[in-house]
Amino acid sequence: MEKQDKIRLLFVCLGNICRSPAAEGIMKDLVQREGLENKFFIDSAGTGGWHTGELPDARMRRHGEKRGYDFCSRARKFRAADFDDFDYIIVMDEENFQDVNAYATSEEDVRKIRRMTDFSQKYTHDYVPDPYYSGADGFELVLDLLEDATEGFLGELKTVHSL
Numbered sequence: 001m002e003k004q005d006k007i008r009l010l011f012v013c014l015g016n017i018c019r020s021p022a023a024e025g026i027m028k029d030l031v032q033r034e035g036l037e038n039k040f041f042i043d044s045a046g047t048g049g050w051h052t053g054e055l056p057d058a059r060m061r062r063h064g065e066k067r068g069y070d071f072c073s074r075a076r077k078f079r080a081a082d083f084d085d086f087d088y089i090i091v092m093d094e095e096n097f098q099d100v101n102a103y104a105t106s107e108e109d110v111r112k113i114r115r116m117t118d119f120s121q122k123y124t125h126d127y128v129p130d131p132y133y134s135g136a137d138g139f140e141l142v143l144d145l146l147e148d149a150t151e152g153f154l155g156e157l158k159t160v161h162s163l
């Protein structure tokens with residue numbers, strides 16, 4: 001299946017080294033476990049470009065490994081063309097929403113932007129907190145929120161796209 005025939009998901013945070021690469025890795029793992037990996041193209045990006053080319057933060061990788069994930073994407077900056085290249089752009093917090101929204105050039109672009117926590121099932125947080133300056137608890141919370149919300153998101157995608 002060609003990329004344009006797949007459901008294209010882009011997870012976005014600030015640095016693209018903590019939250020969004022974890023969301024990318026967890027979502028890839030989830031669709032694989034459900035046998036749906038061929039239906040999706042999944043990527044992540046940051047609204048800032050300071051970490052371009054880097055692997056995810058070592059702390060995020062370590063916390064992910066403890067749960068069986070291998071977060072191994074390379075950071076890149078969000079670009080206006082991502083609105084053409086993706087069907088859903090899922091942001092982690094309000095700052096990400098505003099920064100991505102500033103690149104939108106149509107109502108269709110704006111409709112593609114979704115908040116990760118809108119898909120939460122168990123948690124009531126209304127954003128995924130930046131763990132960069134936090135301790136281990138912050139990284140564990142991010143993974144808890146993302147595991148919960150990616151499941152909710154896939155549930156919605158299955159309904160909307162009749163998967």
Ligand code: 4NP
Binds near residue numbers: 013015016018020050
């Ligand atoms: P992320 O975390 O947005 O979840 O990747 C951050 C990583 C790096 C920085 C900020 C947030 N930074 O300022 O370098």
